[in-house]
Amino acid sequence: xxxxxxxxxxxxxxxxxxxxxxxxxxxxxxxxxxxxxxxxxxxxxxxxxxxxxxxxxxxxxxxxxxxxxxxxxxxxxxxxxxxxxxxxxxxxxxxxxxxxxxxxxxxxxxxxxxxxxxxxxxxxxxxx
Amino acid sequence: xxxxxxxxxxxxxxxxxxxxxxxxxxxxxxxxxxxxxxxxxxxxxxxxxxxxxxxxxxxxxxxxxxxxxxxxxxxxxxxxxxxxxxxxxxxxxxxxxxxxxxxxxxxxxxxxxxxxxxxxxxxxxxxx
Numbered sequence: 001x002x003x004x005x006x007x008x009x010x011x012x013x014x015x016x017x018x019x020x021x022x023x024x025x026x027x028x029x030x031x032x033x034x035x036x037x038x039x040x041x042x043x044x045x046x047x048x049x050x051x052x053x054x055x056x057x058x059x060x061x062x063x064x065x066x067x068x069x070x071x072x073x074x075x076x077x078x079x080x081x082x083x084x085x086x087x088x089x090x091x092x093x094x095x096x097x098x099x100x101x102x103x104x105x106x107x108x109x110x111x112x113x114x115x116x117x118x119x120x121x122x123x124x125x126x127x128x
Numbered sequence: 129x130x131x132x133x134x135x136x137x138x139x140x141x142x143x144x145x146x147x148x149x150x151x152x153x154x155x156x157x158x159x160x161x162x163x164x165x166x167x168x169x170x171x172x173x174x175x176x177x178x179x180x181x182x183x184x185x186x187x188x189x190x191x192x193x194x195x196x197x198x199x200x201x202x203x204x205x206x207x208x209x210x211x212x213x214x215x216x217x218x219x220x221x222x223x224x225x226x227x228x229x230x231x232x233x234x235x236x237x238x239x240x241x242x243x244x245x246x247x248x249x250x251x252x253x254x255x256x
Contacts, residue, residue: 008142013135013240016247021240061249089243092236099236100228108220108227112141112149115217119144121189 006101007113013093020062021093028055029082029090032068038080056080063089134229135241141221148190149221156183157210157218160196166208184208191217 012022019025031041042052060066067086071079082090100109140150147153159169170180188194195214199207210218228237 010138010140010142010147012138013244014138015136015244018248019138020244020248057251058248061251062245063243064245065243085243089240092239096234096236096240099234106224106227108224111220112217112224115191115193115213116141116143116148117190117192120146120148120186123185123189 005113005118007109007116009097009101011093011097011100015062018058018062020059021089025055025059026090026093028052029059029067029086032056032080033082033087036079036081038068038070041080133241133246135237135244137225137229139221139225139228143190146186146190148187149217153183153187154218154221156180157187157195157214160184160208161210161215164207164209166196166198169208 010023013020028041028045031044032038035041035044038052038056039049042049045052056068060068063085065085066083067089068080069083069086071081100106138151141148156169156173159172160166163169163172166180166184167177170177173180184196188196191213193213194211195217196208197211197214199209228234
């Protein structure tokens with residue numbers, strides 16, 4: 001049998017009704033680590049500072065400790081980085097998604113992947 | 129160590145840019161099987177016929193064969209049921225979610241679950 005392609009999977013963790021972690025928040029954490037600030041991360045991702053700040057605030061309220069810490073002193077405007085928990089949650093989330101998408105011994109995932117088309121069929125004009 | 133609670137996880141499979149399967153579509157498939165029609169399933173889920181039909185249409189275009197078949201003859205208005213592939217995709221999706229939420233040997237999931245609060249902290253009034 002051919003090597004299966006990885007399915008395109010979206011995985012979100014909820015805390016109550018709020019999304020505690022998902023693909024957008026994980027990308028934002030990576031950007032904060034790389035850019036060194038919430039505003040820089042937002043710019044790099046093409047989102048407003050307010051939007052980036054709201055996503056960080058949601059994450060910080062959903063996990064037992066904050067995932068993002070703003071640096072004291074503000075030597076750079078809005079300087080921020082990931083906490084130890086932030087790095088660990090990000091790594092676990094990425095690893096879990098990898099395991100889910102590519103890990104061995106997951107017959108349901110393989111069966112779903114085989115049954116999925118690569119692209120959806122077009123909507124027929126008559127059905128629009 | 130205490131038995132972990134199951135995390136609240138949302139899992140979606142994409143086909144191109146369309147969502148081929150997720151919690152809402154899985155619930156709709158179950159309702160169609162139970163109610164015997166798309167309109168009945170929509171009513172049972174509190175959604176319009178148009179919305180239910182659109183979700184079915186998306187699923188039918190994303191998988192290699194339709195998941196929902198309308199019955200020939202229309203002895204009941206809009207009678208519909210799941211195809212063999214529909215039953216199999218629904219069962220695999222449910223099983224995969226169960227494995228992901230409760231299965232053994234998933235250290236990343238356990239670590240994330242431990243770090244998640246049960247409910248998000250409230251937004252402090254000063255930050256609103």
